[in-house]
Amino acid sequence: MKKILAVLVLALLLCVVMAGCGAPADSSQAHDAPVDAEQAYDAPADSDRTYELSDFDAFFDKLIALDQAMSMFSWDIETGGMPPGAMESRASTMATLSAERFAMSVSDEMLNFFKTVEAAMDRGEADDITLGIYRMAKSGYDKQMAIPADEYKAFTELTTSSYSKWEEAREKDDYSIFAPYLQKTMDYQRGVVDYRAQAGMVYDNPYDAMLDDYEPGMTVEMMDAFFDELRAEIVPLLHGITEAKGGPPAHADFLDRSIPIPVQRNVSALIMDTVGYDLDRGSVGEVTHPFSMSFGQSDVRITVNYSEDDFFTSFYATMHESGHAIYSQNVGAELEGTILDTAASMGISESQSRLLENTIGRSYEFWEGIYDEFLSVTEGHYDDISVREMYEAVNAVAPSLIRITADELTYSLHIMVRYEIEKMIFNDPQLTAEDLPALWDEKMHEYLGLTPGSYAEGILQDVHWSYGEFGYFPTYALGNAYAAQIQDAMRKDFDLDATISALDFATINGWLTEKIHRHGALLEPSQVLAQITDEGLNAKYYTDYLKDKYSKLYGL
């Protein structure tokens, strides 16, 4: 991700320098400089004009084309197409497209679209898809318009500096390099909450404003209940495991066997074929950090990183990214070509990747089902390992300092550390960036029993805060919680264990498509959840799942 981040930061910087992307109140400038477009929008003849919804088809086609173009440039960068010397010119191109896209999202055309939909709603004529597009676009518009243009522009400039200072701070393991920039970012985002309140967007808790940006409708009240349950159930469970005697070995030696890359590629192909990732509408790139990218349901790609000495990481990354991709591929055809041809939220998307990676992929039944084919494609490398040994090895628990390599049990505790700190930032105005490392270390020790030996292994390990992305981390934990609730709902409808050991992914994906995938972003996360349960977010399913699984595994 380093390379693409650097280019995107440069794009952001150039975008600001070009004075296009950061100026919503002045957005007409970004279109075609010499024409004073506002004259047209404000002309009396136009303001009386009545639009049909179909008048906006070309507008949204263009908006989506720009999104796809930017995604394509990102894919090219991330998969190694862009030569290193092109970074600056590519950033400039992406900044131009980004400015154009931004200008459209806050344009008078967009406003006319809203008015047209509202008129159709009054007449009771707006269909669900139009309403979904309206909801999504209007939310972004309102949030953007609440912020004074000059402050937003200053913030985009700040994040470019902040990102490079974070990089430098992490390399030098010197938090003081990053702290002043994080402080400004905190101040800006605290201000965002105030500006939204002035614009009528009132939240029960100020941090709700941040949560809502990544998981629409999510609140501190819901997340607190979630993390309270987690804290009460998982922390003691983890302590029990780390203190237990006679459990399975924390790390099986065979996990470190060196596996040739061609063999790993064959394993990935087996996984993708087994779990139902459709390569007629997908493709696979090889990169350093795996990710998935959707260009709409007919083109959903994943990437995998192969390392000879780290076979199981690529194995589970393939499972994880396939989960995201299968979701995107199964969005309803009626949403293709609209801004709704995407996931409902980051949390819902993460539920699909975690369900496949962990709930299914680390189950005994999955290993039972795939065992023979796995032995066959791995060409003797694991012939001496039983299903039971495999199952135990891929579920080993080992508290660690680093979130991205954490095991299934401890992962959400890493998120809890970040959630609690973010919540404090928005609820304690006195809290400064200087206070955060101590908080971090304290919480890491309390929940995971570890203390970072450096900032790089502690508070500086993740990029998110350098961009001011408060509210992003909780979606990772939500994905785990949603996955547990989905699992429970599936078990009511069919025998999930038997379906997994039969590798019957047609049944699993059919169920997920009906309840979740086909809706794309037409439904909000809470509405998606309502398709599978009538009780909303409830962490108990997740903690029960973990307690059950790990108690058995560790003989507690």
Add this chain to the structure above:
Amino acid sequence: MKKILAVLVLALLLCVVMAGCGAPADSSQAHDAPVDAEQAYDAPADSDRTYELSDFDAFFDKLIALDQAMSMFSWDIETGGMPPGAMESRASTMATLSAERFAMSVSDEMLNFFKTVEAAMDRGEADDITLGIYRMAKSGYDKQMAIPADEYKAFTELTTSSYSKWEEAREKDDYSIFAPYLQKTMDYQRGVVDYRAQAGMVYDNPYDAMLDDYEPGMTVEMMDAFFDELRAEIVPLLHGITEAKGGPPAHADFLDRSIPIPVQRNVSALIMDTVGYDLDRGSVGEVTHPFSMSFGQSDVRITVNYSEDDFFTSFYATMHESGHAIYSQNVGAELEGTILDTAASMGISESQSRLLENTIGRSYEFWEGIYDEFLSVTEGHYDDISVREMYEAVNAVAPSLIRITADELTYSLHIMVRYEIEKMIFNDPQLTAEDLPALWDEKMHEYLGLTPGSYAEGILQDVHWSYGEFGYFPTYALGNAYAAQIQDAMRKDFDLDATISALDFATINGWLTEKIHRHGALLEPSQVLAQITDEGLNAKYYTDYLKDKYSKLYGL
């Protein structure tokens, strides 16, 4: 190229369906549908407005960003990123971007730009780069505006059908499937010449209008002189060779040796490193049909096709594409980010690829220079072959029916066949599509001594005419002619043979950059030629070069 052609054809079709790209007189529609942008352009307050040249920076940034986005989608398709199932949605996205780009090229903003440059010219204040941009954009604008919008739109629709009919005709080897579409294409392009005349664009010969689209300033008068020389000198030379006894074998067996792909990749890397293709600003893809693609001087990519049993094809394709790429990489930095950051013409670009592939790459001196390293990277596969044997083998002459696999000597004769037919189309209004196959066969027999056994090996072998691209083929021959004149000029300035055998590409590329590359599209082809010779296009250098080389090779 099949896959990208299919997508592009679909994009064109959708573009037409969307009624954006094919309607110059109605171009404001393509921008943002609901806003009647023309109101702004026509407003009295605006028509009096005085613009600065810098007012158009954002306009051209956006135009170039759209071009690069379309290129990026093409690159992705061609290098296998796009999954097959995405063809339709990708075509729709590309059609949207293409419509937007087209609308800009014929927009009122563009007209305002022209007026602003003209005013600056009147004041003597327009710099060379501005004038170059003006020349290039104005030429396209004038040509487009000369054609009635509905006729242009009908033509874009025609070419989509015409392309698929050409494909079908070639597969079924049935010219009658394609003929009616080719006839309509001929009629349209004949009409283009008339419309341009009505708009004041007068050409000495009607076919000049077509030549000018691909090689600005090129005329039938110049091309006739060129092909007259070729016909007089090369046809007899070829006859002499094919009738000669005791010449070197037409095809050395060692050319067919099977070479593992990893070895071929190493050879390509050696070539690129040797000839000065800068991979810091370039990258290499693997495809079926090699091509090069420039996203501006900092990102110029090539592709190579490796086939175990066809090593020398990929060897010379790497040379050829590197020649195009080195040109694009060495455009002057002051042209970066402008529409002039490209080749002066297709003919000039082809001169750079042919110079590297043939003049240099098939010379005795090149093989002498690269021999030891070549033996080293080919790991014993050619240790038994001498420099002389290699030189003779890669210069074997064998008249064939197919242009793209033709040898250096016969290649331009294939072009002569096409040139003469195209010239007749525009000078004999009675000539119909039905008449062309007989003409083709007659000329093939006359110049190459061969008669196609099928339409697929004859008139249906190339895609160009299905798109109505008359005037395109001659640029291939011009590239060869320019290369010979460039070679002659280089020999006056330094010892080319010694430079080649020393593999001193710094000297060669330095000379080419100074005379040709750095100017990009700032100069017209004739002005580029004037940097290296004061006599304009003269085929004698090319025929002398061929006669000298092949007489010696074949002991004539």
